[in-house]
Amino acid sequence: MGEYTITILIFIAIQAIVSCGLNVIVGYAGQISLGHAAFFGIGAYASALLTTRAGLTFWAALPLVVLITASIGMVLGMPSLRLREDFLAVTTIGINFIVESVFLYVPFFGGALGIGGIPSVYLFGTRLKGVLFLYMCLAFLAATLAISWRFTRSWAGLACFALREEETAASSAGVSPVRFKLTAFVIGTAMAGLGGALYAHQMRFISATDFGFPLSIMMMSMVVLGGIGTLWGPVLGALILGALPEIFRPLVDYRMLLNAAVLLMMIRFQPEGLLGEGGLLRRILPGRGGEGRG
Amino acid sequence: MLLEVRDLSVCYGDIRAVDGISLQLDEGELVSVIGANGAGKSSLLNCVMGVVPGRGGSILYAGADISGLPSHRRAALGIRFVPERARVFPRLTVYENILTGAYRLKGKIDLPGKLRMLYELFPVLEERRDQLASTLSGGEQQMLAISRALVSDPRLLLVDEVSMGLMPVLVDRVFDVLKMLNRERGLSILLVEQNARASLGISQRSYVIETGRITLEGASGDLMEDPKVREAYLGL
Numbered sequence: 001m002g003e004y005t006i007t008i009l010i011f012i013a014i015q016a017i018v019s020c021g022l023n024v025i026v027g028y029a030g031q032i033s034l035g036h037a038a039f040f041g042i043g044a045y046a047s048a049l050l051t052t053r054a055g056l057t058f059w060a061a062l063p064l065v066v067l068i069t070a071s072i073g074m075v076l077g078m079p080s081l082r083l084r085e086d087f088l089a090v091t092t093i094g095i096n097f098i099v100e101s102v103f104l105y106v107p108f109f110g111g112a113l114g115i116g117g118i119p120s121v122y123l124f125g126t127r128l129k130g131v132l133f134l135y136m137c138l139a140f141l142a143a144t145l146a147i148s149w150r151f152t153r154s155w156a157g158l159a160c161f162a163l164r165e166e167e168t169a170a171s172s173a174g175v176s177p178v179r180f181k182l183t184a185f186v187i188g189t190a191m192a193g194l195g196g197a198l199y200a201h202q203m204r205f206i207s208a209t210d211f212g213f214p215l216s217i218m219m220m221s222m223v224v225l226g227g228i229g230t231l232w233g234p235v236l237g238a239l240i241l242g243a244l245p246e247i248f249r250p251l252v253d254y255r256m257l258l259n260a261a262v263l264l265m266m267i268r269f270q271p272e273g274l275l276g277e278g279g280l281l282r283r284i285l286p287g288r289g290g291e292g293r294g
Numbered sequence: 295m296l297l298e299v300r301d302l303s304v305c306y307g308d309i310r311a312v313d314g315i316s317l318q319l320d321e322g323e324l325v326s327v328i329g330a331n332g333a334g335k336s337s338l339l340n341c342v343m344g345v346v347p348g349r350g351g352s353i354l355y356a357g358a359d360i361s362g363l364p365s366h367r368r369a370a371l372g373i374r375f376v377p378e379r380a381r382v383f384p385r386l387t388v389y390e391n392i393l394t395g396a397y398r399l400k401g402k403i404d405l406p407g408k409l410r411m412l413y414e415l416f417p418v419l420e421e422r423r424d425q426l427a428s429t430l431s432g433g434e435q436q437m438l439a440i441s442r443a444l445v446s447d448p449r450l451l452l453v454d455e456v457s458m459g460l461m462p463v464l465v466d467r468v469f470d471v472l473k474m475l476n477r478e479r480g481l482s483i484l485l486v487e488q489n490a491r492a493s494l495g496i497s498q499r500s501y502v503i504e505t506g507r508i509t510l511e512g513a514s515g516d517l518m519e520d521p522k523v524r525e526a527y528l529g530l
Contacts, residue, residue, distance in 0.1 A: 155397060158386075162394045165383035168345045172377065173395050173442060174369035277385075 006134050010202055012242035013137035014195045019222040019234035020144045021191025026220070027229030028157060029184030030164025031080045032089045035096030036219050038076075039189040041211025043069045043196020045103060048115040048206055058121040058201055065197045066190045073189025080181050096213050103208035114207025121201050137198055141235070144191050149231055151187060160184050221259070225266055227273030227282070236274060236281070295354070296321045296450055296482050297342070302351035303506075304337040311337040313506035314351070319450070319484055324476040326485040326493035326500045326514065328527055334506040335486040336378055339454050342484070343375045344368045355450070370398070372449035376456060380435040384428035388419055388438060391427050395442035403447050412441045415471060433464040440471070450482045451475075457489040465489065469496050490527035494518050502527070 001009075022036045046068045050061035079091045103109045121128045121136065128136050151157045159180045162170035171177050200206050222241050227233030244262070245255050266273070274281040297319040304312035312334040319325045329335050340346045342353055344365035353361040360368055369375075374395070383391050392412065396405055413420035416437040422430065427438060436456055443451055453472065457465045473496040475481040487493035494500055494514045502510040502523060510517065517523050524530040 155400075158390060158394055159397060161386055161390070162383050162397075165385060166381045168365070169375075169377055169381035169383070169439075169442075170394065171365040172343050172345060172369055172375035174366050174397050174399075174446065175394065176364075176366045 001131065003130060006131050008242065008246055010134050010137055012238050013134065013141050014198050014202070015219065015222065015242060016235045016238035017137070017141050017144045017198070018192050018195035019219050019226075019238050020141075020148050021188040021195070022219050023188075023223050023228065023230075023234045024148060024151065024191065025077075025184050025188035026223060027233070028152065028164065029160040029181055029188075031077075031181055031184065032085060033092045033188075034089050034213075034216050034220060035076075035092035035094070035099075036188075036192055037211045037213065037215035038096045038099035039069055039073055039192035040196045040199065040215070040219075041099060041103060041208070042072055042189075043193030044200040044206050044211065045109060045115070045196075046193065047197035048118045048200045049109075051119050051201075052115060052117055058119070058197070059123075062194070062197055066193045069193025069196065070186045070190040073185045073192070074182050077182050077185025077189070080185065081178055093213060093216070096211075096216050100208050100212050103211070110207070112207070114205060114210075115200075116205040118200050118204045118206070120204070133202060140194060140198065144194070145231065145235070147187070147191075152231065156180060156183055221263055224273055225263070227275030227279055230273065230275040233273050233275045295319070296323075296356060297484065298354040299338075299342065300352045300354070302338070302341060302353065303349045304334070304341045304346055305349050306337075311506055312341065312348075315503065315506070315508055316351075317501055317508065317511075319482060321482055322476075322480045323499065324472070324483045324485065324497045326487055326497035327503060328487055328490040328493055328500060329503040330526075331488060333503045335488075335503060336454055337506075338503070339375075339452050339484070339486045343373065343452055345375075369446075372446075374443035374446055374448035374451055376436070376439045376443050376451065376453045378454040378458065380432070380439040382427040382430070382435045382438050382442070385426055387424050388427055388430070389423045391438050392419070392441050392445050395445040399446055403445075405445075408445050408447065412444060415444075416441060433460050433468075436460065436464075436468060440468070444475070448481070450484065453483060453485045455486060455488060457487060457492060465492060469493075472496060490523070494523075494528075 018040050022033065025031050025033050043065050046065040047061050050056045050064060051058060076095050080088055083091055104112060159175045162175050163177055163180055167177060218241065222237030223234050225240060226235065226237030248258060251258065270279055273279055276282065295318055299315060299317045301314050301316055302312060303310060303314055315338055327335050327338065337346060341348045344363060348361055352359050355371060355373065383394065396403060418434055419437060419441060427435065430438060456468055469492050472483060476483050485493050485497060494517055497514045500514045500517050501508050510520065510523065
């Protein structure tokens with residue numbers, strides 16, 4: 001594998017982790033979020049600051065990064081307790097813009113210059129770069145998938161599915177909407193925080209514009225393309241949308257056009273996603289992807 | 295007194311759907327509330343469950359005022375709800391639908407025993423155990439909604455328009471089950487129905503509501519003989 005290919009695969013793995021987090025919120029708990037890049041950014045900035053200014057290693061910072069992102073995720077998830085569907089979508093877009101502006105305009109976060117000099121990741125004295133960094137990302141992706149799978153099999157998962165399907169019926173069956181919507185936001189944003197930390201240490205330089213609204217749309221596209229609410233959907237979506245621009249490199253000027261065309265075709269012909277109910281790949285791969293009960 | 299509703303109102307904007315209703319239900323009683331479409335029956339029941347907020351008045355359950363509690367807290371106290379049009383979780387399996395009713399009760403109830411009891415009551419649910427609830431017929435969805443409520447071993451069951459859209463033979467079946475649960479298992483049930491004949495037939499006492507107010511109340515047998523009820527609700 002060339003270095004270039006490895007770099008592409010690292011980004012795909014990171015986006016798959018973050019999309020899995022979005023899938024917990026949108027797919028499992030049914031809460032529309034169009035601001036997921038904000039939490040990806042919070043994870044990246046938290047890790048960057050803790051490693052550059054507080055002098056922690058990547059590994060020492062990581063638990064804090066996940067904790068910080070998930071705590072902010074819980075607070076910013078609160079609008080979902082009052083707002084439904086399109087109102088929630090607009091609010092989460094707003095959250096994305098606010099978080100991006102804070103990174104951009106508050107000097108503590110480096111302003112427009114962003115944060116540079118983010119240290120590499122070392123494990124047992126070995127510097128993880130190139131293919132080693134890729135392996136680490138894949139290990140984290142595997143852990144993320146394991147947690148997602150475990151979640152779908154838990155009571156909390158069942159409670160989230162019930163809320164997604166029929167909120168009033170779920171609450172009259174004893175399921176607390178507050179507790180489980182926030183649980184989904186905590187788990188989903190924790191995954192985004194993990195992805196953000198990996199991103200920061202791969203790039204070694206980050207700035208606010210890396211975490212804007214278009215990235216949130218891209219993440220949502222990955223989840224929708226792969227199959228919303230399925231286990232493997234976000235991974236498939238990240239793989240396709242991450243690889244397409246490389247495959248169609250000669251058509252680089254038309255990249256956004258192609259992305260839009262793919263999404264429109266999906267909405268028209270595969271609304272549940274490739275791995276979702278009645279999806280193209282679901283039919284080819286019997287038994288696959290059904291774990292998530294899309 | 296298991297449930298006592300005092301002077302309760304429910305408003306949607308300027309519209310007063312329930313206008314100062316008071317009613318009681320004793321432990322072990324099956325009480326029905328009948329009335330025409332739009333009379334405020336469902337609003338009343340939704341308010342008792344905590345799905346819509348009440349305005350003024352109070353709801354006492356087992357002696358305590360529950361009107362400030364969210365619905366999941368009321369559910370935790372033993373009140374369960376069979377909502378209008380069943381409201382099953384369409385993309386969950388039949389089994390998972392029932393399981394949501396037992397949320398946080400693991401260890402407190404005999405789940406396998408409860409499931410056996412429910413499957414005995416509604417054998418079709420056992421046959422369709424692993425099917426998505428969206429593939430069930432309207433009647434089967436009602437049975438599933440009842441099972442989801444019963445699995446928790448509730449103390450008070452609220453049933454909203456269970457006969458709506460069901461074919462007559464199924465209406466009889468569902469009402470037989472409700473009657474059996476009340477008579478043999480001592481389950482307290484508050485039933486809200488447009489189908490006056492069937493609900494007067496199984497309940498001990500009934501209330502008639504019109505445009506948000508109670509206009510008549512009494513033993514169901516007496517109401518069945520009441521000329522106004524006969525004309526307006528039984529079509530006799």
